[in-house]
Amino acid sequence: MSDRPLNIVHTESSCGWGGQEIRILTEAEGMARRGHRLTLLCPEEAPIYSEARRRGLDVVALPIARKRLPGVRALRRWLKAHPTDIVNTHSSTDSWLAAVACLGWRAAPALVRTRHVSVPVSNDLTTRWLYTRATRHIVTTGERLRETLIRDNRFPAGMITSVPTGIDTGRFQPGDKAAVRRQLGLPEDAFIVGIVATLRSWKGHQYLIEAFAALPEDLAGERPLHLLMVGGGPQEENIRGQIRQLGIEDRVTLPGNQQDVVPWMQAMDLFALPSYANEGVPQGILQAMLCGLPIVSTPIGSITEAIHHGETGLIVAPQDTAALGEALARLVSDEALRKSLARAARDHAREHFSLERMVTRMEAIFRQSLQGVPGQRQ
Numbered sequence: 001m002s003d004r005p006l007n008i009v010h011t012e013s014s015c016g017w018g019g020q021e022i023r024i025l026t027e028a029e030g031m032a033r034r035g036h037r038l039t040l041l042c043p044e045e046a047p048i049y050s051e052a053r054r055r056g057l058d059v060v061a062l063p064i065a066r067k068r069l070p071g072v073r074a075l076r077r078w079l080k081a082h083p084t085d086i087v088n089t090h091s092s093t094d095s096w097l098a099a100v101a102c103l104g105w106r107a108a109p110a111l112v113r114t115r116h117v118s119v120p121v122s123n124d125l126t127t128r129w130l131y132t133r134a135t136r137h138i139v140t141t142g143e144r145l146r147e148t149l150i151r152d153n154r155f156p157a158g159m160i161t162s163v164p165t166g167i168d169t170g171r172f173q174p175g176d177k178a179a180v181r182r183q184l185g186l187p188e189d190a191f192i193v194g195i196v197a198t199l200r201s202w203k204g205h206q207y208l209i210e211a212f213a214a215l216p217e218d219l220a221g222e223r224p225l226h227l228l229m230v231g232g233g234p235q236e237e238n239i240r241g242q243i244r245q246l247g248i249e250d251r252v253t254l255p256g257n258q259q260d261v262v263p264w265m266q267a268m269d270l271f272a273l274p275s276y277a278n279e280g281v282p283q284g285i286l287q288a289m290l291c292g293l294p295i296v297s298t299p300i301g302s303i304t305e306a307i308h309h310g311e312t313g314l315i316v317a318p319q320d321t322a323a324l325g326e327a328l329a330r331l332v333s334d335e336a337l338r339k340s341l342a343r344a345a346r347d348h349a350r351e352h353f354s355l356e357r358m359v360t361r362m363e364a365i366f367r368q369s370l371q372g373v374p375g376q377r378q
Helices: 019-033 047-054 069-081 092-101 125-134 143-152 177-184 205-214 236-246 262-266 283-290 321-333 335-352 355-369
Strands: 007-011 037-042 058-061 086-089 110-115 137-140 160-162 191-196 225-230 252-256 270-273 295-297
Touching: 007 019, 007 092, 019 037, 019 047, 019 283, 019 355, 037 047, 047 058, 069 092, 086 092, 086 355, 092 110, 092 125, 110 125, 110 355, 137 143, 137 355, 143 160, 177 262, 191 205, 191 262, 191 283, 191 321, 205 225, 205 236, 205 321, 236 252, 262 283, 270 283, 270 321, 283 295, 283 335, 295 321, 321 335
Parallel strands: 007 037, 007 086, 037 058, 086 110, 110 137, 137 160, 191 225, 191 270, 225 252, 270 295
Antiparallel strands: none
């Protein structure tokens, strides 16, 4: 198979911000470092547009936020005017727009669809056409997501590959807690329970707040317990209201979205992500593993591919405040267990979830997807 540089186009219709958008950008940067030509097509109002420009990536604004004819026309015009080997779609809307834009075009680029979340896929005929006829290959961000598409949707197993998100192992590492806490203005003597996630309902922040508030304040001995919740999003007002209602404002820090989450991770003693829906393998968990943190999470999506209960972290039932509180209390009070889980988690993440591993696997899928495409040089 040829190793010529590829012209790769990513499409993203979402105007939100989270792990999906971050993966698109980091994967594009990784491909660009290997000599491929990368372009992102997205709405101008989407956060990923400005972030792609900040990172120096080639990004073009198109009206693809909704499933409308102008979006189809704009995509088709752009693709016709620019040599493209692969179109990697990421959300439902841009996947449909790209598929329709390529209808009746014999030399159309190959479509690869990345599924980032565990939301069920419809079994209707048009959706089946989108996934199995219009699309050359489906990528999921976890093996559980792949198994679901095969079992529940009966999509062909051979056209679906799990490629978990890769994290920069050189960037995400344990750090000097005292130094980063001074830098960030966090309490140096506290035991910090943390989460890094967009403030969406299904991330489970409300359960973490309830569980944290119920923990005995002297659980860590002389170290006061502190909750650090990094991220912004639609649930921020509700979360702040819950914190006020529980009277724990002085024990919680909400710094909002952060350009660089590494020091915030390094400041934590324990990481929790009590999601109850819509997950692949969350980047926050992988980042926490590489930063050497003990982790509590739930068996949603493909989380258990990273967190093996009792080995690389603790798994509790979703939406179960009592179980979450018990797991937090266990880790807060058992330093030996924290160290054991954190060490195993870091080793597992370095072996299975590196950025280079992800880029290598995606590159192979892109090249394989070109086989048999009319007008494409292999």
